[in-house]
Amino acid sequence: SAVIVREGSEVWLYVILWLMMIAAAASCLGMIVSLVGWFAGRRRRGNADDAPWRQSDLYVDGDDWELWDVQWRRTGGRIEVEYGVANWLPGQHEYRNDFIRVFQRGIGLAEEGGRVSRVLLKGAEIRFMQTFLARDGSTPVIQIDPSYME
Known part of the structure; x- marks a missing residue:
């Protein structure tokens, strides 16, 4: 059986190869743009996932509640503070993530960020997080909000 080659068929072969090369180049360009976006986002967030948590010595034993295990970390231009709260009031009591004040x-x-409130039963515990805009690279001073001590 003989192969019949029509005139101009090699032109279609070149067109198909050319389209495949364009698709491959567009795919590579898309990957490069995606990587650049990922690196830019990571830089903007300040490598938050890599920042080490540091322990604060703040501990408050209120009559009806307890605040403990205060940790903080610097993420770019922010300071994140995470802490535990326990409710010792009978019944249900609402708590918000506004226990902490930070100073530099x-x-x-x-x-930065909104308020979160949770209703806790007696003996229940929760972890809250608050984020603050850092002024500089100095070590933050973490304190309880004075309104909780009145």
């Missing part, structure tokens, strides 16, 4: 060089830091 004696100046209170602005808080």
Whole structure:
């Protein structure tokens, strides 16, 4: 059986090869753009996943509640503070993530993010997080909000 080659058929072969090369180049370009976006996002977030948590010595034993295990870490231009709260009131009581104030060089830091509230039964525990905008690279001073001590 003989192969019949029509005139101009090699042109279609070149067109198909050319289209495959364009598709491969577009795919490579898409991967490069995706990687650049990923690195830019990681830089903007300040490598939050890699930042080590540091322990604070803040511990408060209120009559009806307890705050413990306060940890903080610096993530880019932010300071994240995470802590545990336990309810010792009978019945149900609502708690919000507003226990903490953070200072750098004696100046209170602005808080970023919204409020979260949870209702806890007696003996229940929860972990809260608050994020503050850092002023500089100095070590933060973490304190309980004075309204909780009144």
